Amino acid sequence: MPSYYDIDTILAEEELLVVKPSFDFSLLAHLDPDSSHQLRRSRKRPRGGDDEADNDDDGSNSDGLPEGTKIKMPLWAVERWALLGFIRFPSLPRHYGRKMKERLEADPISVDLRAKNEHYFQTGMLLVNLLLRASYVALRHSSASNSRRSRQSAAQNAHTLAMEQSAEQARMLQRCLLSTMMGRRLCRNFDWALSSLDSNGMEDDVSSHVNRLTELERSMFVRGVEASGAVSRWREFGCSRMGVSGVVLKMQQRQQQHSAHIMTSGAAGGEDERKSKKRVVSPVGGEIGKAF
Numbered sequence: 001m002p003s004y005y006d007i008d009t010i011l012a013e014e015e016l017l018v019v020k021p022s023f024d025f026s027l028l029a030h031l032d033p034d035s036s037h038q039l040r041r042s043r044k045r046p047r048g049g050d051d052e053a054d055n056d057d058d059g060s061n062s063d064g065l066p067e068g069t070k071i072k073m074p075l076w077a078v079e080r081w082a083l084l085g086f087i088r089f090p091s092l093p094r095h096y097g098r099k100m101k102e103r104l105e106a107d108p109i110s111v112d113l114r115a116k117n118e119h120y121f122q123t124g125m126l127l128v129n130l131l132l133r134a135s136y137v138a139l140r141h142s143s144a145s146n147s148r149r150s151r152q153s154a155a156q157n158a159h160t161l162a163m164e165q166s167a168e169q170a171r172m173l174q175r176c177l178l179s180t181m182m183g184r185r186l187c188r189n190f191d192w193a194l195s196s197l198d199s200n201g202m203e204d205d206v207s208s209h210v211n212r213l214t215e216l217e218r219s220m221f222v223r224g225v226e227a228s229g230a231v232s233r234w235r236e237f238g239c240s241r242m243g244v245s246g247v248v249l250k251m252q253q254r255q256q257q258h259s260a261h262i263m264t265s266g267a268a269g270g271e272d273e274r275k276s277k278k279r280v281v282s283p284v285g286g287e288i289g290k291a292f
Contacts, residue, residue, distance in 0.1 A: 008119060008122060008215060009122065009126075010076075011118070011119055012075075012119035012122035012123040012126055013074060013075045013076035013123070013126060014074050014075070014076070015074065015075045015093065015117065015123045015127070016072045016073065016074055016075075016093070017072065017073060017074070017075055017078060017089065017092075017093065017127075018070055018071070018072055018089070018090060018091055018093075019070075019071060019072075019073055019078055019081075019082075019087040019088065019089060019090075020067075020068050020069065020070055020071075020087060020088045020089075020090055021065055021066075021067055021068070021069060021071075021086065021087055022067065022085060022086055022087060022088060023067050023086075024064050024065065024066055024067050025064060025065035026063070026064050026065075027063050027064065028063075028064070028065040029063045029064055029065050030063075031065055031071045031073065032065060032069050032071050070090065075123070075126060075127065075130070078130075079130055082130060082131075082133075082134040083133060083134055083137055084137075085134075085137065085138055085141065088162050088163075088166075089131065089134075089162075089166050092127070092169060092173065095113075095116035095117060095120070096124060096127065096173055100116075101172070101173070101176045104176055104179075104180045105176070105179075108179075108180045108183060108184055108185050109184055109185055109188050112212045113212075113213075113214050114211070114212055114213060114214050115212075117214070118214060118215050119214065119215050119216070120214045121177055121181050121214060121216050121217075122215075122216060124173060124174075124177045125174070125177060127170070127173070128170045128171075128173055128174045128177070131166045131167060131169070131170035132167055132170050132171075134163060134166070135163040135164060135166055135167035135170075136167075138160050138163035139160060139163070139164070142160040181216070181217075185217065186220075189213070189217055189220060189221055189224070190224055192206060192209050192221065193220075193221050193224025193225050193227075193228060194224065194228050196225050196228065
């Protein structure tokens with residue numbers, strides 16, 4: 001899972017998705033831009049008889065969001081609703097739809113993905129992850145309700161079928177994203193990264209290539225250029241002898257000082273031991289070597 005404070009993830013979750021509520025939402029009519037126009041027209045309508053008052057009491061001009069209304073919301077805002085089964089995904093965004101998949105399968109290099117979304121691959125993988133998790137939760141709830149023989153089996157079966165279709169679309173999108181990112185576009189990106197430092201006046205071509213890359217591909221391109229520059233510098237200056245690290249030198253000095261300290265302390269201890277030994281002469285005249 002990406003980090004909560006990752007800037008790229010935050011920007012990737014700004015993608016707008018078309019969703020439909022699974023039931024009526026109260027006080028959320030502001031999410032539908034068409035409902036605001038209807039409310040304005042109803043407020044400008046002149047006062048009439050009791051029929052219009054009855055219509056207002058029926059709730060036709062309430063602030064609720066009816067079931068099945070198409071609204072657009074960012075990816076980060078619909079995650080919890082999708083996992084709870086409050087919304088459905090009628091379709092994917094256009095740049096993740098069937099026509100875009102066909103274009104990417106035909107010629108992935110010529111497609112300008114940055115014009116569609118600067119974080120095209122990150123957003124696509126987050127969308128795939130959300131659809132798969134939502135479908136798993138829906139299937140788990142449907143199996144539990146079927147075991148209890150709930151009365152709302154028809155509505156739940158329709159919702160489960162819709163989530164299964166969304167999961168199948170998510171798997172197809174996942175395969176398309178992986179084949180596009182790790183296929184010919186990756187090879188072409190590496191080719192441009194290796195040839196970007198050549199002295200043949202290719203800077204303009206490289207800039208035009210970089211302007212069509214997504215953020216993920218651009219970061220890979222920059223790292224490839226850095227690696228290519230390191231290889232060229234190594235070839236230019238050759239493989240000269242490497243110097244010893246400062247940490248290694250400090251460790252060697254410490255070891256030498258430690259060994260010298262041990263030798264000096266051992267020599268001083270031997271002298272003290274020899275000085276401490278004394279000869280004792282017995283009354284008989286014999287010598288007894290005894291150390292006090």
